[in-house]
Amino acid sequence: MAVISNGTTVFDAGALGSGVPTGALTHIKTLTASADTATMVFTHGTSGVVFNNTYDSYLFKVINLHPENDGWFLNVDFSINGSDFDLEKLSNAYRAQQTESASAATVAYVTGADNANAAAVQPISFDSSNDDDHAMSGELQIFAPSDTTFVKHYTSRFIANGSSNFAADYWVSGFINTTSAITTVKFLMAGGDFDSGEISLYGVKG
Amino acid sequence: MGLISNGTTLFDAGAMSAGLGGEMVFIKKLTASSSATLTFVDGTDNVVLDNTYREYIFYFNNIHHVGNDKKFYFQVNAAGGSGFDETAISTYFRAYEKEDNSSGVLSYETGQDMTGTGTIELSDSLGSDDDQSMCGWLKLYNPSSTTFTTNYVAECQNYHAGDFSLATKVAGYINVTAAIDEVKFYTNGDSFQTGTITMYGIT
Numbered sequence: 127m128a129v130i131s132n133g134t135t136v137f138d139a140g141a142l143g144s145g146v147p148t149g150a151l152t153h154i155k156t157l158t159a160s161a162d163t164a165t166m167v168f169t170h171g172t173s174g175v176v177f178n179n180t181y182d183s184y185l186f187k188v189i190n191l192h193p194e195n196d197g198w199f200l201n202v203d204f205s206i207n208g209s210d211f212d213l214e215k216l217s218n219a220y221r222a223q224q225t226e227s228a229s230a231a232t233v234a235y236v237t238g239a240d241n242a243n244a245a246a247v248q249p250i251s252f253d254s255s256n257d258d259d260h261a262m263s264g265e266l267q268i269f270a271p272s273d274t275t276f277v278k279h280y281t282s283r284f285i286a287n288g289s290s291n292f293a294a295d296y297w298v299s300g301f302i303n304t305t306s307a308i309t310t311v312k313f314l315m316a317g318g319d320f321d322s323g324e325i326s327l328y329g330v331k332g
Numbered sequence: 333m334g335l336i337s338n339g340t341t342l343f344d345a346g347a348m349s350a351g352l353g354g355e356m357v358f359i360k361k362l363t364a365s366s367s368a369t370l371t372f373v374d375g376t377d378n379v380v381l382d383n384t385y386r387e388y389i390f391y392f393n394n395i396h397h398v399g400n401d402k403k404f405y406f407q408v409n410a411a412g413g414s415g416f417d418e419t420a421i422s423t424y425f426r427a428y429e430k431e432d433n434s435s436g437v438l439s440y441e442t443g444q445d446m447t448g449t450g451t452i453e454l455s456d457s458l459g460s461d462d463d464q465s466m467c468g469w470l471k472l473y474n475p476s477s478t479t480f481t482t483n484y485v486a487e488c489q490n491y492h493a494g495d496f497s498l499a500t501k502v503a504g505y506i507n508v509t510a511a512i513d514e515v516k517f518y519t520n521g522d523s524f525q526t527g528t529i530t531m532y533g534i535t
Binding site for chain 1: 335337338339340342354355356386387421422423424425438439440442445446447473474477479480481483484485501502503504505507509534535
């Protein structure tokens with residue numbers, strides 16, 4: 127049954143009408159990790175994932191991602207065909223940290239987490255703890271991934287319990303140095319798997 | 333009466349189904365009026381702060397202080413707790429520039445981060461000039477979890493009492509595995525004259 131008001135279809139076929147204004151943040155897909163989840167992958171056109179020019183930018187929200195092993199980076203990588211993850215990136219990385227014993231407070235550039243036109247993965251959380259009550263949360267935003275004129279910019283910010291019991295505030299920004307459309311985003315640990323946690327993909331309307 | 337279209341419930345019990353109206357859901361706005369504290373308590377005055385949402389965002393809009401050179405804090409209570417004194421580990425760094433272009437700075441501030449049960453500082457030296465205020469946001473991730481500590485991140489932009497633009501970046505975790513169900517914003521003396529804090533949930 128459709129609901130039509132003043133000539134405008136408000137609802138039809140179980141969905142809001144296209145002319146009805148809604149929020150600018152649209153949930154697309156949530157992936158949930160369980161024990162021994164090696165990668166969490168979002169590919170346009172697969173399992174309900176939209177990752178093209180439908181939205182101006184895409185936001186990944188990571189909630190309480192818990193790694194199997196201690197002390198490894200959380201990485202992200204990108205592909206234009208779903209199988210080859212070898213795109214060059216140019217990025218910067220820095221972090222603020224404070225230990226539970228208040229012994230090592232600092233903000234500093236992290237040379238081991240940036241990329242200088244390297245085809246390597248992009249670290250977005252740098253020293254993850256696998257203690258039972260520790261996890262990492264944060265956001266990665268990718269702008270206009272299907273654009274074929276410009277490179278693809280991304281920014282991220284994560285908060286994590288560091289492996290040596292510290293609060294770590296991780297900041298990364300950069301661009302994927304390609305003018306091809308990005309179709310796949312993959313999250314993985316540098317060592318070991320994920321044990322639990324969620325990654326949700328949202329589209330941001332312009 | 334529910335409204336069902338093609339098998340999908342669009343409305344029921346006076347509410348729109350989740351996701352139809354957007355993923356960022358308004359929960360509550362508090363408006364300061366010489367207020368010493370602005371507090372959000374789950375189950376009180378329509379505030380929801382439980383496992384309904386995985387992420388909660390508080391936006392600060394033009395917080396203006398009665399007195400000059402005051403700080404902006406938050407703290408939380410775990411379910412059943414009181415006193416707003418949960419243990420937290422918090423980082424704090426800032427960037428600022430003065431109106432006379434004399435001192436662009438980026439620095440970590442060891443006196444304003446926190447390890448312990450004290451106040452969690454989000455911004456510093458709020459100016460009380462008529463045109464001075466502070467804006468920003470705080471995000472809490474999955475505060476109802478009883479497995480993990482509760483992570484948070486915040487950013488504030490402040491017209492500092494010393495007449496400069498101050499950006500503060502704060503992040504940390506509430507170091508308990510109990511659910512967090514109360515959040516309080518406050519200051520180090522007198523009160524917030526005007527301004528709003530608006531709470532949202534992310535579906």
